[in-house]
Amino acid sequence: xxxxxxxxxxxxxxxxxxxxxxxxxxxxxxxxxxxxxxxxxxxxxxxxxxxxxxxxxxxxxxxxxxxxxxxxxxxxxxxxxxxxxxxxxxxxxxxxxxxxxxxxxxxxxxxxxxxxxxxxxxxxxxxxxxxxxxxxxxxxxxxxxxxxxxxxxxxxxxxxxxxxxxxxxxxxxxxxxxxxxxxxxxxxxxxxxxxxxxxxxxxxxxxxxxxxxxxxxxxxxxxxxxxxxxxxxxxxxxxxxxxxxxxxxxxxxxxxxxxxxxxxxxxxxxxxxxxxxxxxxxxxxxxxxxxxxxxxxxxxxxxxxxxxxxxxxxxxxxxxxxxxxxxxxxxxxxxxxxxxxxxxxxxxxx
Amino acid sequence: xxxxxxxxxxxxxxxxxxxxxxxxxxxxxxxxxxxxxxxxxxxxxxxxxxxxxxxxxxxxxxxxxxxxxxxxxxxxxxxxxxxxxxxxxxxxxxxxxxxxxxxxxxxxxxxxxxxxxxxxxxxxxxxxxxxxxxxxxxxxxxxxxxxxxxxxxxxxxxxxxxxxxxxxxxxxxxxxxxxxxxxxxxxxxxxxxxxxxxxxxxxxxxxxxxxxxxxxxxxxxxxxxxxxxxxxxxxxxxxxxxxxxxxxxxxxxxxxxxxxxxxxxxxxxxxxxxxxxxxxxxxxxxxxxxxxxxxxxxxxxxxxx
Amino acid sequence: xxxxxxxxxxxxxxxxxxxxxxxxxxxxxxxxxxxxxxxxxxxxxxxxxxxxxxxxxxxxxxxxxxxxxxxxxxxxxxxxxxxxxxxxxxxxxxxxxxxxxxxxxxxxxxxxxxxxxxxxxxxxxxxxxxxxxxxxxxxxxxxxxxxxxxxxxxxxxxxxxxxxxxxxxxxxxxxxxxxxxxxxxxxxxxxxxxxxxxxxxxxxxxxxxxxxxxxxxxxxxxxxxxxxxxxxxxxxxxxxxxxxxxxxxxxxxxxxxxxxxxxxxxxxxxxxxxxxxxxxxxxxxxxxxxxxxxxxxxxxxxxxxxxxxxxxxxxxxxxxxxxxxxxx
Numbered sequence: 001x002x003x004x005x006x007x008x009x010x011x012x013x014x015x016x017x018x019x020x021x022x023x024x025x026x027x028x029x030x031x032x033x034x035x036x037x038x039x040x041x042x043x044x045x046x047x048x049x050x051x052x053x054x055x056x057x058x059x060x061x062x063x064x065x066x067x068x069x070x071x072x073x074x075x076x077x078x079x080x081x082x083x084x085x086x087x088x089x090x091x092x093x094x095x096x097x098x099x100x101x102x103x104x105x106x107x108x109x110x111x112x113x114x115x116x117x118x119x120x121x122x123x124x125x126x127x128x129x130x131x132x133x134x135x136x137x138x139x140x141x142x143x144x145x146x147x148x149x150x151x152x153x154x155x156x157x158x159x160x161x162x163x164x165x166x167x168x169x170x171x172x173x174x175x176x177x178x179x180x181x182x183x184x185x186x187x188x189x190x191x192x193x194x195x196x197x198x199x200x201x202x203x204x205x206x207x208x209x210x211x212x213x214x215x216x217x218x219x220x221x222x223x224x225x226x227x228x229x230x231x232x233x234x235x236x237x238x239x240x241x242x243x244x245x246x247x248x249x250x251x252x253x254x255x256x257x258x259x260x261x262x263x264x265x266x267x268x269x270x271x272x273x274x275x276x277x278x279x280x281x282x283x284x285x286x287x288x289x290x291x292x293x294x295x296x297x298x299x300x301x302x303x304x305x306x307x308x309x310x311x312x313x314x315x316x317x318x319x320x321x322x323x324x325x326x327x328x329x330x331x332x333x334x335x336x337x338x339x340x341x342x343x344x345x346x347x348x349x350x
Numbered sequence: 351x352x353x354x355x356x357x358x359x360x361x362x363x364x365x366x367x368x369x370x371x372x373x374x375x376x377x378x379x380x381x382x383x384x385x386x387x388x389x390x391x392x393x394x395x396x397x398x399x400x401x402x403x404x405x406x407x408x409x410x411x412x413x414x415x416x417x418x419x420x421x422x423x424x425x426x427x428x429x430x431x432x433x434x435x436x437x438x439x440x441x442x443x444x445x446x447x448x449x450x451x452x453x454x455x456x457x458x459x460x461x462x463x464x465x466x467x468x469x470x471x472x473x474x475x476x477x478x479x480x481x482x483x484x485x486x487x488x489x490x491x492x493x494x495x496x497x498x499x500x501x502x503x504x505x506x507x508x509x510x511x512x513x514x515x516x517x518x519x520x521x522x523x524x525x526x527x528x529x530x531x532x533x534x535x536x537x538x539x540x541x542x543x544x545x546x547x548x549x550x551x552x553x554x555x556x557x558x559x560x561x562x563x564x565x566x567x568x569x570x571x572x573x574x575x576x577x578x579x580x581x582x583x584x585x586x587x588x589x590x591x592x593x594x595x596x597x598x599x600x601x602x603x604x605x606x607x608x609x610x611x612x613x614x615x616x617x618x619x620x621x622x623x624x625x626x627x628x629x630x631x632x633x634x635x636x637x638x639x640x641x642x643x644x645x646x647x648x649x650x651x652x653x654x655x
Numbered sequence: 656x657x658x659x660x661x662x663x664x665x666x667x668x669x670x671x672x673x674x675x676x677x678x679x680x681x682x683x684x685x686x687x688x689x690x691x692x693x694x695x696x697x698x699x700x701x702x703x704x705x706x707x708x709x710x711x712x713x714x715x716x717x718x719x720x721x722x723x724x725x726x727x728x729x730x731x732x733x734x735x736x737x738x739x740x741x742x743x744x745x746x747x748x749x750x751x752x753x754x755x756x757x758x759x760x761x762x763x764x765x766x767x768x769x770x771x772x773x774x775x776x777x778x779x780x781x782x783x784x785x786x787x788x789x790x791x792x793x794x795x796x797x798x799x800x801x802x803x804x805x806x807x808x809x810x811x812x813x814x815x816x817x818x819x820x821x822x823x824x825x826x827x828x829x830x831x832x833x834x835x836x837x838x839x840x841x842x843x844x845x846x847x848x849x850x851x852x853x854x855x856x857x858x859x860x861x862x863x864x865x866x867x868x869x870x871x872x873x874x875x876x877x878x879x880x881x882x883x884x885x886x887x888x889x890x891x892x893x894x895x896x897x898x899x900x901x902x903x904x905x906x907x908x909x910x911x912x913x914x915x916x917x918x919x920x921x922x923x924x925x926x927x928x929x930x931x932x933x934x935x936x937x938x939x940x941x942x943x944x945x946x947x948x949x950x951x952x953x954x955x956x957x958x959x960x961x962x963x964x965x966x967x968x969x970x971x972x973x974x975x976x977x978x979x980x981x982x983x
Contacts, residue, residue, distance in 0.1 A: 252920075270872055270899065277851040278876065281847070543823075
């Protein structure tokens, strides 16, 4: 684990500030990402946990500027080494994507072209970033494959991606992503499609990439176990917002937001004695575009108060690099003041 | 209201034909296509009222320009006359009726035969599928006209016979479309779920799979309808179609080609009607496909802007 | 009379795959290769393993949705594998399947009410209004409002659809429910709802559960007994408590140790496995696991170990626990 004290005054590698992403739909604009701020310090693995529709994947795509046609970043900034990626020209952004940020996806086959061998794709990527003779690039490619735990790299170089298993493809994707030694690796559910034994190998590989190259990793998942396994810091996303940010130990020891608490409680555990019924979170995950007023979690929250229906909670700082958005954390007076404020606004609107 | 309450049932939602009419009202192109098609069908239904003098030959006024556009018209025929001096408007009315009947009948035959065979091929696979697909290959390797000549020569010309010939060549499109769709649908988990529940093959095929084929069949109908009317014209032109003096759209078009430079109306008016039929059938077909697809939301109230 | 509800003996399902251009000879995939187990009324028997190990094929073969190559399956004494088509169709009343994919397993063209009532209609148990009433009743027992019956499946989220699937599976009052990854397609916050529902209906209906899952957390929570499958064979069958506290087979141990820790401060106790499972078209000779086993001995590549009883009511197929004769 990295030294947490050292990172406090250090400027983070990636700093996302107040990012909002909107999609045009038949039902009008839908906020997939709603005012998200998150830092990825150098050499740290930051996890984003959320369910489907929480906006975690769209956040990654916004950072990479790979949003679908109908999506648009409406506000905020994405600072990589202090440079705002959102202000770059397309050509500059393409260079950033290979050199400084790389991304791995849930479906490894998505990133690999079935018409070319693994070797051809690796060699091409390596030479694009560092021009060199094909022979040298191929040697480099074989080394890379060996470093991601592939037993016979020279054989695999001549295989087509569709001949490889899911775990093997994901290794090749990681090798491809690491080939240009990026400073930041964005991994969007990279192990969700894999079996647990293979998942364990891939997670080890990512940890090794961090330790060997000092890469930072933004790791997106829906699995709390994976978070516990490799992350240093976690952000919990719900309905397009980050509801809690915390160092990983403290998140598991003392979750601040009711959603995080409920998620942790409702997991069927390996170590626990059997409890029935398992604690549940009532209701359904809100669909994008159907976010309720006030706090997005209030319809499912066991502790919802009247203020939760009216006003979105402010970010409450619990400790350095630890905060949550929940009215329960605010003082009585702040809540009262806020509810007066919304009442006043409500009158104005009518 | 929170999002948890969004699935409240709309008990006041209109049903059946009323729902269809309401839904159609708010789709402008579908509405226009429905009206055009309804107009053409009504005209075709009223065509038998045109009799006697309007259809008589009057060689004195042959190739008379349409009275609608030309002051020099002698016959007074609104859409002009043909080379035998017959009123084009009256003939077009009758021709539309005949063409719609031939096209409709041919499509109906093709659709029923093709859909049933396609369903069975896709579901049963194996030897039955092989047999039918080899027949399809054989039919596709023969030129349509040669095939039509052979069949018409065997069973003789006439409206019903022509429709049969067209239908028995047109089923191929349906069989291929439907078979492909069934092969796709049978892979879906709900088909296995139906087996698991204990459904018989007939039930699975006709209750679970066939409704999903509806969309592609509608597309097939709209695609083939125009083709059938044009194919009938080809046959008529070759003298294998519906024998004169019964007018058909294709027949009038075919006959007009000798006098095309002298009498544009003989090409323009049947052409416009043919186009209007094919186009509106296509639009209505697209609309029906969307309407019956539960995934496509159909608003029955005007969307707020 | 303590006859098990479901008895599976030496079940095997092989597929032949031919090369698309017929260039190479046909390969035989031994998806399931001699699996035996039994399941009592009210019991939950879990089949765990990684993708491709044959657990899903086993479930489908038990229900005869896939024709098994050999072996017998008896449900409450009736032979499922030998049943004629009409008998089998009638048998389907008593054995149902809950699918992994709640989006694909409900026909999108039918209303929820018709879908749930369909098994009743198919088996001639009820029709028309009565079937509709029963469907509504079952939907509400599965935690859904009665008006749900009038809607099409696409109006509902994954968790709600899985409730519909469960209602449909239960309406004929079956004895056996095969649940193939019933919660893995659902959101984390929804999974516990469905797990609770399944445990509740199991108690209410006295169902036998064949749970197929790769999620050991879910298995730990729901199962009474656990069977681990590798390359088409069972390598260990054990009561839940024993399995999770002390798995015997090296593969079970590796599988359990690979599950991500529940808390970042728990110790890392991973047994690293090299490589990936071999292809079921070309299984290695001897023990199927010997190519990756950390304890592999020379004998393991020659002699296939059989499932044999071990301590505290479990069975295991491993030479470490039952050294082959002549080597002791």
